[in-house]
Amino acid sequence: AAFSPDGSQIATAGADGRILLWNPDEVQPVDIARRIDGEADPPAPFVELLGHEKPVCTIAFSPDGSQLVSGGEDNVSRIWSVATGEQTLSLRGHTSYVRDCLFSPHGSRVLSASRDQQVKLWNPADYGEALALGRNEGSQHADAVLSARFSSDGSRIVTASRDRTAQLWDTQSQTLVESFNEGHEFLASYAVFFSGGSKLATSAGDGTTRIWNVASGTEIDSLQGTGRTAALDVSADGRWLAAAGNENNVKV
Numbered sequence: 001a002a003f004s005p006d007g008s009q010i011a012t013a014g015a016d017g018r019i020l021l022w023n024p025d026e027v028q029p030v031d032i033a034r035r036i037d038g039e040a041d042p043p044a045p046f047v048e049l050l051g052h053e054k055p056v057c058t059i060a061f062s063p064d065g066s067q068l069v070s071g072g073e074d075n076v077s078r079i080w081s082v083a084t085g086e087q088t089l090s091l092r093g094h095t096s097y098v099r100d101c102l103f104s105p106h107g108s109r110v111l112s113a114s115r116d117q118q119v120k121l122w123n124p125a126d127y128g129e130a131l132a133l134g135r136n137e138g139s140q141h142a143d144a145v146l147s148a149r150f151s152s153d154g155s156r157i158v159t160a161s162r163d164r165t166a167q168l169w170d171t172q173s174q175t176l177v178e179s180f181n182e183g184h185e186f187l188a189s190y191a192v193f194f195s196g197g198s199k200l201a202t203s204a205g206d207g208t209t210r211i212w213n214v215a216s217g218t219e220i221d222s223l224q225g226t227g228r229t230a231a232l233d234v235s236a237d238g239r240w241l242a243a244a245g246n247e248n249n250v251k252v
Contacts, residue, residue, distance in 0.1 A: 013057070017055060019059060027044075058070065061082070061103075108125065109121055110122040115145070119132065120132050120133075146160055152195060156168060156197060168214060200212050208223060
């Protein structure tokens with residue numbers, strides 16, 4: 001699920017291949033008395049976006065909230081108009097599931113990460129695939145790429161992979177800047193930048209979250225017991241980190 005930038009809408013994606021757009025103010029609590037009386041629930045207030053042929057893995061709004069990008073097990077990233085609910089573009093090129101996709105901070109490009117070990121940078125304005133990161137220099141991940149994120153200024157990209165590593169890329173040249181190889185004992189599921197871009201955090205299936213110095217590629221800190229689901233995010237001001245815990249909780 002994803003909130004729009006202004007918080008006025010929520011997009012949800014499911015294993016049924018559908019994307020649903022919701023207005024939180026229109027969602028009503030379940031009327032138990034109505035159900036006891038055998039009355040049907042009123043229609044749910046959502047707009048249905050149809051196009052994916054298999055489960056949808058990831059969704060994200062554009063910075064201005066006017067578009068939505070989604071990726072799924074049909075190996076395709078799709079761009080949608082939030083105003084009309086219509087698909088405006090399909091980005092084809094991956095040969096396996098699209099595990100993550102998002103717009104660049106300025107909204108002009110789309111980044112997609114896939115189980116085919118590739119990360120692709122697209123220019124939706126002219127349906128252009130800018131390049132697969134590291135394709136020409138043989139520095140791609142050795143296993144499925146599970147997460148990809150831009151730095152706040154869009155100049156860097158960080159990726160996390162089932163090969164247990166995170167990699168830092170230059171957006172303009174699509175070349176590898178740094179590889180974070182030491183630390184995680186099992187797949188790296190998420191990688192996110194702190195504000196300012198001088199640090200990043202990775203989380204993995206080994207139940208740890210690690211914080212890294214971007215410039216030196218060295219590990220600064222290791223947080224234990226953050227959960228095998230490895231869900232992770234950092235607050236906009238960089239002061240807080242939230243990670244899934246081992247006991248059905250979230251640690252901050």
